[in-house]
Amino acid sequence: MDEIIEIVEFSEAYTSAFKALNEEWIIKYFKMEEMDRISLNNPQAYILDKGGYIGVALLNGEAVGVCALIPSTRDDFDFELAKMGVSPKAQGKGIGKLLGLHIIDKAKALGCKKLYLESNRILKPALQLYQKLGFTEIVGASSPYQRSDIQMELDLTSQ
Structure with missing residues (x-):
């Protein structure tokens, strides 16, 4: 059977997947922080109601990846790419790259000029993906x- 991968817009049906997919990597490498609890427990209020967006990667109809675009509070940036997670069982299929490209396209469609993200240097595959995305x-x-021990930016005006 061919695997079908698609990226869809977040809906309430994916609330638990958004939380679980992020908790999975956060708990594996770090510990949950207050900002995690706020955004993961209420993505509607914390992300969507503020003008943000969440993309959900489906593998054969199952939510296996998520990524959020959150309006930035930083002066030089329009949005932050955040809360990206792909289930270990779906890693290696290019889902992170598809999610990243989807979020960048959405940011452009929303008029974003500069995108920001925060990560940690121990997440080498994630950092490699971000670099490939520009x-x-x-x-x-x-x-x-x-x-967070590394911050990155993407200038969308030069793309």
Whole structure:
């Protein structure tokens, strides 16, 4: 059977998947922080109602990946790429790249000029993906997350 991968817009039906897919990687590598609880327990209020967007990757109809576009509170950025997670059982199928490209396209459609993200250097596959998508490291940005030790940006005006 051929595997069917599609990226769809978040709906209430994916609330538990959004939380579970993010908790899975956060707990594996770090610990849940207050900002995680806020966004994962209420993506509608924290992300969508503020003008954000969440893409959901489906593998044969099952939610196996998620990624959010959150309006940025930083002066130089329009949105933040955040809460990207792909289930370990679906990794290696290019789902992270598809999600990343989808979120970048959505950011452009929303008029975004600069996209921001935060990560951690131990997440090497994620950092490699971000670099392939065109993100470059920036220095000097503060973070509400203890685990964040790298910040990156993507200038969409040059694409």
